[in-house]
Amino acid sequence: MTLEASPASGGGTETQSHVFHRRLHDFSESIEHALTALLLVAPGRALPRLFADLTWTQLAVALLLLLIIRPLAGWLALPGTGLRRLDRAVMAIYGAWLNLLPRLCSEPCGVCR
Template identity: 70%
Template sequence: IPRGRVLADTGSGVIALAGVLLCYGSTELVEGYGFIAVAVMGLTLRRVEEDHDFHRHLHDFSESIEHALTALLLVALGSVLPMLFADLTWVHGIVALTLILVIRPLAGWVALLGSDLSRTDRGVVSIYGVRGIGSIYYLCYAGRHMEFVNETQLWSLVALVILLSTILHGFSVGRAMERVSDRG
C-alpha cells in the first residue's frame, strides 16, 4: 500500500493476508507458480517498504498467521500419524534422519556460501532454516501432476521427517539461538 493512503495508515494485518491470496491466486490463474510468486512478493515488499511503520504491522500479523496455521497443520498431521506410520520400515527412519541431519544442512550451507553470513550464522540457518511443512505442499503439488507407485510410503516418510524435525529442532533451537545471541 503506497504511503499516505488510508489503508497504509490502518495497520490492518488482514491486508497482508489479502495480498498473499491475491498474488497466489492471480499467479495460479495464469498458470504460474503461486508459491514462488508469494515469496518474491514478500521479499520485494520487505526491501521496498523496509522503513514504513505499516511494514512492522504486516510482519507481526503475518507471523501470527503463520504460527497459527503451522500449529493447525501439526495438529492435523498428529491426528493421522497412526495411519501414516503403519507403512514405515527401518529404512524410512534412516532416510528421514539422513534428510534432517545431513542433506538439509548441507544443502542450506552450500546455498548460503555467497551470503554475508558468518560461518556460525550460516550453520544455524542451514540446520534450522526451512521447515518440513513445505514438504507437504510439494508432495501435494507433485501428486497432482504425476502418479506415484509408492505414494503412501512417501506421505509416511514426509510425516516422519516433520515429526523428527519438530522434536530434534524443538529441543535444540533455544540453545543454538542463545549461543548465536551471546556471540553477537
C-alpha cells in the same frame, strides 16, 4: 451516517463502513485460527496410521534428509552472503527466516540489515 462510539471504546466516531470492515477482519481472523487448529490436529490423527507402515529404511532416509542433506544444502547455498561460519551453520540447520536474521547473526552484516 456515522455511529457514535461508546465512551468505553475511547470516544470518537466511526463510519459504518469502518465498523463493517473491522468486523469482517475479526471474522476472517477467527476463520484463520480455526483452520490453523484443524491443520495441526489432522496430521496428528493420521500419524499413528502412518507410523504403523514405516520401515527402518524409510526412517533412515528421512533422518538422512533432515539431519545431513538439508543442512548441507543450506550451507552450500550461503557462501556469498557474507555471514560468518557459525551464522551460516545456524541458518543452514534451522532455516533462513528473514525476520530472525538479525537475532541469529553475531555481527550485523549486509544480509541482516
